[in-house]
Amino acid sequence: MGVPAAPAGYKSGFVGIIGRPNVGKSTLMNQLVGQKIAITSPVSQTTRNRLRGILTTPEAQIIFVDTPGIHKPHHQLGKVLVQNARTAIQSVDVVLFVVDGSVESGGGDRYIIEILSNCKIPVILGMNKLDEQPEDSVLIDRTYEQIVNAEWPVVKFSALTGEGVEPLQQLLIEHLEVGPYYYPPDLVTDQPERFIMGELIREQILLLTREEVPHSVAIAIDIVQEEAKITRILATIHVERDSQKGILIG
Structure with missing residues (x-):
C-alpha cells in the first residue's frame, strides 16, 4: 500500500499521551481516532505496547503513541513500563500530559512533571474528566497551576463524552510542523x-x-x-x- 504525497503546507507528527494510570489516556485516543484501538480497563498498567493510533484530517496527520501509565515503579514490570514511557517522550514531537481534572493533583502528577521538566519538546496539559468536575473547580485547577510549567497550554475536555476534544485536537495540530503523510490516510493504527x-x-x-x-x-x-x-x-x-x-x- 503506497503512501501518497501530502498537500502543500500539510502538518504531521507524533504525539505522546502521558499520564498516571487510569486518567483516561486510552479512552482519549479512542475518542480522537474514532475507533476502538486501545483497551480501556479500569485496572492500571494495561497498556503495555506503545500503540499508535492515527488521526488523518484535511490539514494534518497525528500519530498517537499511547504510553503506559507512569508511576513510581515497585517491581520489574513497573520499571519497564516507566522506561517505555521515558523512551516514548524522547521520540515524539509533542507531549500531551493528561491528568484527572475531577480531583486535585497528587504525588503521581508531580513525579511525571519531574520527568517532563527536562523535556525539550512542547508539552500540553490536558485536564480530562470535565464531565465529572464539580461546578466550582477553582481549587482543583489551582493545585495543577501550582505544580506545572506556566508556559504549558492547558485544555479541559472529557474523553468519555467528547466535550472539548475538538479544541484539543486543534491545539495539537498547531504544535506540529509541516510534514508528510507517515501512513496511508485511511489507516487508523499501525498495529496488525x-x-x-x-x-x-x-x-x-x-x-x-x-x-x-x-x-x-x-x-x-x-x-x-x-x-x-x-x-x-x-x-x-x-x-x-x-x-x-x-x-x-x-
Whole structure:
C-alpha cells in the first residue's frame, strides 16, 4: 500500500499521551481516532505496547503513541513500563500530559512533571474528566497551576463524552510542523488486526477477573474466520500459573 504525497503546507507528527494510570489516556485516543484501538480497563498498567493510533484530517496527520501509565515503579514490570514511557517522550514531537481534572493533583502528577521538566519538546496539559468536575473547580485547577510549567497550554475536555476534544485536537495540530503523510490516510493504527483482536480479548479478561488475574496474561490469536455476519476467532490465553487457569475457565 503506497503512501501518497501530502498537500502543500500539510502538518504531521507524533504525539505522546502521558499520564498516571487510569486518567483516561486510552479512552482519549479512542475518542480522537474514532475507533476502538486501545483497551480501556479500569485496572492500571494495561497498556503495555506503545500503540499508535492515527488521526488523518484535511490539514494534518497525528500519530498517537499511547504510553503506559507512569508511576513510581515497585517491581520489574513497573520499571519497564516507566522506561517505555521515558523512551516514548524522547521520540515524539509533542507531549500531551493528561491528568484527572475531577480531583486535585497528587504525588503521581508531580513525579511525571519531574520527568517532563527536562523535556525539550512542547508539552500540553490536558485536564480530562470535565464531565465529572464539580461546578466550582477553582481549587482543583489551582493545585495543577501550582505544580506545572506556566508556559504549558492547558485544555479541559472529557474523553468519555467528547466535550472539548475538538479544541484539543486543534491545539495539537498547531504544535506540529509541516510534514508528510507517515501512513496511508485511511489507516487508523499501525498495529496488525490480530494484535487488536488480542487486546480486546485481554480487555474483557481484565474487566471480568479484576485482581484475580494479573497483567501477565497474554493472548495468541490462532484462527480468524471471517463470515458475512460474524468473525469467529480462536485464541489461546496464556497465564503465569496453573491456579489462574481455573479462574478463567470458571
